[in-house]
Amino acid sequence: MDKKKNISMAVIKRLPKYHRYLRELMENDIDRISSKELSEKIGFTASQIRQDLNNFGDFGQQGYGYNVKELYNEISAILGLTKIYKTVIIGAGNIGQAIANYTYFDKVGFSVQGMFDINPKIIGLKINDVEVLDIDFLDDFLRKDNIDIGIICVPKNSAQKVCDMLIRNKVKGIWNFAPVDLQIPEDAQIVVENVHLSESLLTLSCLMNDDIN
Amino acid sequence: MDKKKNISMAVIKRLPKYHRYLRELMENDIDRISSKELSEKIGFTASQIRQDLNNFGDFGQQGYGYNVKELYNEISAILGLTKIYKTVIIGAGNIGQAIANYTYFDKVGFSVQGMFDINPKIIGLKINDVEVLDIDFLDDFLRKDNIDIGIICVPKNSAQKVCDMLIRNKVKGIWNFAPVDLQIPEDAQIVVENVHLSESLLTLSCLMNDDIN
DNA sequence: TAGATTGTTAATCGATTAACAATC
DNA sequence: TAGATTGTTAATCGATTAACAATC
Structure with missing residues (x-):
């Protein structure tokens, strides 16, 4: 869990955008997405998306992709959105x-x-x-x-x-x-x-x- | 003059800050500054400042530094602030x-x-x-x-x-x-x-x- | 099982910093 | 002239992309 160290500013600046797009996916009842699909929507490369997410843990699953709701929650937590x-x-x-x-x-x-x-x-x-x-x-x-x-x-x-x-x-x-x-x-x-x-x-x-x- | 090509976004994003600090210097009637002095104020390295400015031309003078008003005008022009x-x-x-x-x-x-x-x-x-x-x-x-x-x-x-x-x-x-x-x-x-x-x-x-x- | 897609390593690309000769 | 500081090249550092073995 505490893989979270030395995250570069470049990565941090991208996290809110992940958060926003994932929320949008949730609102559209999409519950799974691959780095490739997300790449097409968000405009980062699939490779970068996987790199970014791996800074924080293994959120995906080979052959499947990412569970939208789960990933959203993880990123919310990283962003510190679990408190008031x-x-x-x-x-x-x-x-x-x-x-x-x-x-x-x-x-x-x-x-x-x-x-x-x-x-x-x-x-x-x-x-x-x-x-x-x-x-x-x-x-x-x-x-x-x-x-x-x-x-x-x-x-x-x-x-x-x-x-x-x-x-x-x-x-x-x-x-x-x-x-x-x-x-x-x-x-x-x-x-x-x-x-x-x-x-x-x-x-x-x-x-x-x-x-x- | 048209050295201005392929300026990276990293440089462009720093230009407004140069503009702001130079205006401040002008307001304080400072009319010359070295990359080292500017570095201390603005927080970029002196080396980076010289690199940045050299993207656009030779604005400085060896042994002297930069003329504040001149540099301000140059950067204003680069930022497109000469028109309405x-x-x-x-x-x-x-x-x-x-x-x-x-x-x-x-x-x-x-x-x-x-x-x-x-x-x-x-x-x-x-x-x-x-x-x-x-x-x-x-x-x-x-x-x-x-x-x-x-x-x-x-x-x-x-x-x-x-x-x-x-x-x-x-x-x-x-x-x-x-x-x-x-x-x-x-x-x-x-x-x-x-x-x-x-x-x-x-x-x-x-x-x-x-x-x- | 076969296909898909991740996690991760290695390669590439770009940006920053260091160094110093040129020169005011 | 001597000192200061630029302009610029080379070295380093970091971020992005490509590739692919691992595995679901």
Whole structure:
């Protein structure tokens, strides 16, 4: 079971896609699939699929392929989706609200426990049943409520300050939407995942200008 | 100048970060930097930085380093930021509104020409001075207005339909926020960049459960 | 049993890093 | 000129693909 060590980032980045396609197969009542068939759907080579999955154990069966439901459960477990994560959203503007309203996140185990903002016009609003609190309460809230994940949706100038507070309160993960690279102390036991929208848009425009094709 | 061929995706994905750090340096009135100094800021190795930049030309000077403003301009050009892109946003929910309100995009040349939605409660709203139109007008609008980029912010079930319409109307790029992999015909001259938020979140939770550390 | 498909090793390909001559 | 730092080649490292024996 604990074959799980030294998994490369390349593999980890592909796992959510496996998860999504397997869920789709389940919804279509398909209960078995070969690496070749999956390859055609998902766009990775069959060889890569088998390599990827073998990082975690022997999930398949020769001559048969993979049991969809079983594989889905295994990958869910690898992705850490067998527990509930308590999250807070800091910054309740459009992005913060978008995340709070996205039911999928709740469905896979990410529960929004609190939302925080600095803007008096936003404080007090209820977004998907969660009231937006004054950001002054964040420190207390984190200390008391054992929050797992902080979702940073504030402007870039305040992102590091929020990050520091999250680290100080032993949050385990940060999902960062601010367009900065957060500074994390060497010894902090925390994982950061960035969503840099502007970098994504610039990638698009770069590809649009690539003379290739 | 047209050394620009066969640039790997790995390099392209790093360019926006160079762009961001160089802008920051300019804002701080720093006008020259070596690959070593930049390395310390940006977190890529000095060697990699020199390799990356050399894909596009000889931007540096032995014994001196790189001129910040010059390099910034070169990278802006490579990223295709020397022109204005006409964009439309399809789906004016939280995500669509977030993008419409993000002034940075406008600043680097992405101009929102139209927003579209199917929800009568949203149609007619003005988001950052752009009126949300009924999605029935999208086809016409695309045909007439020479739109460069379609930004898909609709739910996953309608994303492919929107995508098809964008392709039919010769849009050159798609920025896709719907959690699906869009099907693009082989012969379509179009570039797609995905922002799959759910995949990003699952990556975070996977890393949080990695026994590594 | 015969056919299918995995798990896994070996080969290939590509990306990153190291090293250093060229040169400002 | 001497020192610094690039541009670029060669070495290393890692990821992907191909191949096939194992086996269901």
